[in-house]
Amino acid sequence: MIPSAFDYTAPSTVDEAVRALADAGEDAKVIAGGQSLIPVLRMRLAAPTKLIDLGRIGELRGIREDGDTLVIGAMTTHHDVQRDPQVAEHALLLKVATDTVADPQVRHRGTLGGAVAHADPAGDLLAPVLALDAELVLHGLDGRRTVAARDFFVDYFTTALRPDELLVEVRVPRHTGWSAHYEKFSRVAQAWSIVAVAATVRAEGGTIAEARVALTNMSSVPVRAHAVEQALVGQPATAEAIKAAAQHAAEGTSPSTDSNADTAYRQHLARVLTSRALTAAVGA
Amino acid sequence: MRITVTVDGTTYTDEVEPRQLLVHYLRETIGKVGTVIGCDTSNCGACTVHLDGQSVKSCSVLAVQVDGSEITTVEGLARDGRLHPVQQAFHDNHALQCGFCTPGMIMQSIDLLAENPDPDENAVRHGLEGNLCRCTGYQNIVRAVRDAAHKMRPGAGPDAERVEHSPSHAVGGE
Numbered sequence A: 001m002i003p004s005a006f007d008y009t010a011p012s013t014v015d016e017a018v019r020a021l022a023d024a025g026e027d028a029k030v031i032a033g034g035q036s037l038i039p040v041l042r043m044r045l046a047a048p049t050k051l052i053d054l055g056r057i058g059e060l061r062g063i064r065e066d067g068d069t070l071v072i073g074a075m076t077t078h079h080d081v082q083r084d085p086q087v088a089e090h091a092l093l094l095k096v097a098t099d100t101v102a103d104p105q106v107r108h109r110g111t112l113g114g115a116v117a118h119a120d121p122a123g124d125l126l127a128p129v130l131a132l133d134a135e136l137v138l139h140g141l142d143g144r145r146t147v148a149a150r151d152f153f154v155d156y157f158t159t160a161l162r163p164d165e166l167l168v169e170v171r172v173p174r175h176t177g178w179s180a181h182y183e184k185f186s187r188v189a190q191a192w193s194i195v196a197v198a199a200t201v202r203a204e205g206g207t208i209a210e211a212r213v214a215l216t217n218m219s220s221v222p223v224r225a226h227a228v229e230q231a232l233v234g235q236p237a238t239a240e241a242i243k244a245a246a247q248h249a250a251e252g253t254s255p256s257t258d259s260n261a262d263t264a265y266r267q268h269l270a271r272v273l274t275s276r277a278l279t280a281a282v283g284a
Numbered sequence B: 001m002r003i004t005v006t007v008d009g010t011t012y013t014d015e016v017e018p019r020q021l022l023v024h025y026l027r028e029t030i031g032k033v034g035t036v037i038g039c040d041t042s043n044c045g046a047c048t049v050h051l052d053g054q055s056v057k058s059c060s061v062l063a064v065q066v067d068g069s070e071i072t073t074v075e076g077l078a079r080d081g082r083l084h085p086v087q088q089a090f091h092d093n094h095a096l097q098c099g100f101c102t103p104g105m106i107m108q109s110i111d112l113l114a115e116n117p118d119p120d121e122n123a124v125r126h127g128l129e130g131n132l133c134r135c136t137g138y139q140n141i142v143r144a145v146r147d148a149a150h151k152m153r154p155g156a157g158p159d160a161e162r163v164e165h166s167p168s169h170a171v172g173g174e
C-alpha cells in the first residue's frame, strides 16, 4: 500500500531537526532508518503530516570512546554496530544481540537510535541497552539531558522522549572483557522474539565476578533479572550453578498472554533461555 | 520534491511526492520493472536493490531519501549481453521456478558474497534470511550462491562483472 501524503524535510544538523520538529507540531514524526516506520505508514497505521528525516545528519552517525564510555550515535545502523571493533571489545552483548535483528537488508537501514526510540517490547536491542546500564542522551529545544535506560522505557512503544526531543546518543559504559550471549526464541527465521534473554558476564578464573541479565518481551518494557544476577556472583562458572541461578529469571514478572505464548509459558521460557544464554556466555 | 539519482549507471532527475516508495519510483517513474513487489510488510525481499553499494528493501525506503545516491537493480547486472556470474549460477543450478523472488534473491546474494566471498551453507541461508521463496524450497538457491562463489573467486561485489565467463552446464539433474 501507499502511505498517505506528508511533507518531508531532511535537515543537516541536530539543531535544525529539533527546530523543524517543534515547528511542525504534534502530527510530525521523525524518520531514522524507516524500517519500523515505513511499514507502519504503508499500512496506514499512522498518518503523520510531516516527516523529519535524520538521515542527512552526519553528527548522529558513528561510534567513539569517551573515557570509560562507548558513545554510539543514534543514526548508527545495525550493520555498523555489528562490525565495529569497539563495540565488539567493550559492549559485546550489543553486538551479539544486533546480529539477531531482522535480516541484512533491514540491518543496512535500521538504526540503534530508531530501535531504542521505537521501544517495541519485542525489539531485541532494548534488553542489551538495559543490561549494559546505558544512558540515552536526548536533545530538545531546551538543550540536552541524559536519562538512564531503566527510566527511559515507560510502556509499550512509549519512552521518556518529549515531543520536541530527539534521541541523539546511546552511551554505554565499557564492559571490556565481559563475555556475552543473546538467546532469542522465535518460531521461524526473521521473526520477532517471543521471549529473549540478554546476558553478559565477567568471570575471574573459573568464578563469576559480575553478571547482567535482561529479558525481552516479558513486560511492556525490558526487564532486568536482578535476582539472577545476584545469585550468580561468586558462583563457579558451571552449568549447574547457572541452572540454579536461572530459576529466578521470571521472579516478579507478569508477562502478557498472546497468540504466541501465555504467561506461564513465557515465564518458563525466561528460565530456560536465561540458562542457555548464561551457559553460552561463559562457555560452560 | 526534485531528486537526482543514478540507477544502473544512468542519472535521472525527477519530481516525486515525498510518500513515493523507492520501488514505485523504480518501476513506475523510470520503468525499471525488473524489481518487483511481493508483500506489504517488508518481509519478502523481492524488491531488494543496492543503495550506494548496500542491499536494501526498496519498498521500505522513500524515493526522497535516495536523492544523490547510486542504485543498482537486477537490470544493471549483465554486461555486454553476458549475465552476471550470480545470475548465471541461478540459471545453471535451476534456482528458480516462478522466478518472482529471483531479482531480490540475486541482489541479496551479491551483497552476501561481497561480505563473505566463500560462505558455507549456513552462511548462505543466514545471508538470505530476508528473502522468501514460495517455490524452490531454497536448496537450489543455496547451491547457486555457492557455485557463484566458487566461480567468482577471489571475491564478488563491484568486481564481479569482470570475472571470466564460464560456460553453463546442464540445468537440473541434481
Ligand SMILES: Cc1cc2nc3c(=O)[nH]c(=O)nc-3n(C[C@H](O)[C@H](O)[C@H](O)COP(=O)(O)OP(=O)(O)OC[C@H]3O[C@@H](n4cnc5c(N)ncnc54)[C@H](O)[C@@H]3O)c2cc1C
Binding pocket: A029, A030, A031, A032, A033, A034, A035, A036, A037, A038, A039, A054, A074, A100, A101, A102, A103, A106, A109, A110, A111, A112, A113, A114, A115, A117, A118, A122, A123, A124, A125, A161, A165, A166, A167, A168, A190, A191, A192, A193, B041, B042, B043
Ligand atoms: C522485516 C523486519 C524484521 C524486523 N525484525 C526485527 C527483529 O527481529 N528484532 C528487532 O529488534 N527489530 C526488528 N525489526 C525492526 C528494526 O530493528 C528497525 O530497524 C528498528 O526497530 C527501528 O529503527 P529505524 O532506524 O528503522 O527507525 P524508524 O523506523 O525510522 O523509526 C522508528 C520510530 O522511532 C522514532 N525515532 C527514530 N529515531 C529517532 C530518534 N533518533 N529520536 C527520536 N525518535 C526517533 C520514529 O519517529 C519512529 O516512531 C524488523 C524490521 C523489519 C522491517
Ligand code: FES
Binding pocket: B036, B037, B038, B039, B040, B041, B042, B043, B044, B045, B046, B047, B048, B057, B058, B059, B060
Ligand atoms: S516487497 Fe519489499 S520486502 Fe516484500
Ligand code: FES
Binding pocket: B095, B096, B097, B098, B099, B100, B101, B102, B132, B133, B134, B135, B136
Ligand atoms: S521461484 Fe517462485 S518465489 Fe521463488
